[in-house]
Amino acid sequence: MPTETRKEVYKTMVRTSVMDDIFYLAQRQGRISFYMTCSGEEASVVASAAALNQSDEVFAQYREQGLFLWRGFGLDEVANQCCSTTKDPGKGRQMPVHYGSKELHVHTISSPLGTQLPHAVGAAYHMKLKEEKRIAACYFGEGASSEGDFHAALNFASTLQCPVLFLCRNNGYAISTPTEEQYHGDGVLSRGQGYGIDALRVDGNDAIAVYAAVSDARSKCLSTQSPVLLELVTYRSGHHSTSDDSTRYRDPDELQSVGHQLSAIDRFRAYLYDRKLWTDQEDREFRDHVRAECLHALEAAERERKPPVTGMMSDVYETVPKHLHEQQYAALHQMGVDDL
């Protein structure tokens, strides 16, 4: 990883973490309805994003906000989506953290698990036919690897030889279900081998290792026009979401011992300190700066207007069909809005 990239990756990891803290607390204060943190998995997400090309088409799950930030998604965009404002390009229709950006080549997040995997394969097939010099990258968790779509996607990618990179964040838990109850056998890695796909297991908490593995895997996808599977072994040190309390199923001692020991941010910071690439003061100042930026974005988003109710019927179809026009008219009439 080039020196400058190391600093940028670290900063985006910290940015993600600080942002998560603030938005998590904002949910606790009732300012947003829901949130999901990426705590513990910052290296897996950000370092992998850094090793991809900006034009690679990404199909993510819902814990990859670090990738959005890496690609240039603003904290204001995060806040507007989480607050469902008029400035949310998703028009306020989805729960928080379901970001998307056409410009940044990241398809809009959906909640169903694993559904994005075959999408990535289809997108990669297009790139192969058009001989585009880019790949599709697909993120998911080890829980999603139990879904049928995971298996269908790997099999399609292998038989149709598609340049798609499967990035599994194996963070130890699917909500409360630990990996021992999710699968037996040699992890998610072995499924790749079973489908004839090159697969590699990586320390997902080591930003440099993740970057190196993803860079190599991406090159291989492109040069061989075939899929690669990476299992990034990491640890979900936060709750599944703000609707979850992981102390109900996870020993706090485990979080203390494993979670902190594996902390990707702490490890990478120690590495940068050691090489004099980053200082304690810089770290403090940067965190303060991001915190201020987040609070500002959140406050601004809270002042934004909500999307107009007239937008409820748009985008169901490319153009609003007759029956939806009628329903919209009826809905607005009921609300006393007759001047359409």
Added chain:
Amino acid sequence: MLGKKRRRKLSSVPEAVTATKRMNLCAAVNDALRITLKKDDSSIVFGEDVAFGGVFRCTSELREQFGRNRVFNTPLSEQGIVGFAIGYAAMNCTAVAEIQFADYIYPAFDQIVNEAAKYRYRSGGMFNVGGLTIRAPCGAVGHGGHYHSQSPEAYFCHTPGLKVVMPRDPIRAKGLLLSSIRDPNPVIFFEPKILYRSVVAEVPVEDYTIPLETAEVVRPGKDVTLIGWGAQVNVLMETAQLAEAKGVSCEVIDLVSLLPWDAETVVESVKRTGKAIVSHEAPITNGFGAEVAATIQEHCFYNLEAPVRRICGFDTPFPLVHEKYYLPNKWRCVEAVFDLVAA
């Protein structure tokens, strides 16, 4: 809008047809796919056993003409086929996916309902899978039993974001399939497989489309309105002939598109006739006929001279040995016609 009087022309097929060719419905589908592959560089046609021509021969010789990259087999996984198609279509390309039998579409239900149907809405219009068309043979075929006979259209008609289309003959099959493929929304195109070889027509050779969301008055009449779609329209035409022999004039409407559907044409007709029968092969309870009946009730209540009748499949799994008793055949339909007229 529903009160507006408007007569539709009987046929929506291009009037200045230069050349036609005798085709069965299978050949008409094949012709539409060939035109698509020829004119749209981004289009691909795929599914289980598609490469050698498909189990119904609808994709016959396409691979030879357009190559293995654009016409190909996939592994045997319906959720994989539709998920893959969604991803391909999301790159602003045309994906024509085949589900070998509509009875086997259910593994893809999540991909269709949660992904394809919502791709545009959930992204605020940033992304869409308008280039997606899913073809699936449906309906009774005489010996299909539980798993080669179903008509699952109602499940999909409950999903905003999808379009659902079913043709009744080769001419409509070609024009409607081309419309479905070019429509900027995901479309499920159900092909009544009983018609693949049993119905032959002079199909225009040229590239033509038939509008979606527009019902067609297939036979004008004044006493009773008969509403159906797909192969059932032919049953209703036979019903109308039987009724005519007894002096009852039936108007037959082919809905063509089930989602969105053309309520206006139906309402206009029922307001004139005062009597309506809606008929489909799928089980009666919660079938799409219920939606049609409810809409007629809401808009034609004061014009109705008898209750709206639904003549449909029974609420059982599709029974092999009892198929002819299960189906809403012309005898069941015509009996309902006479009941309504006597009411």
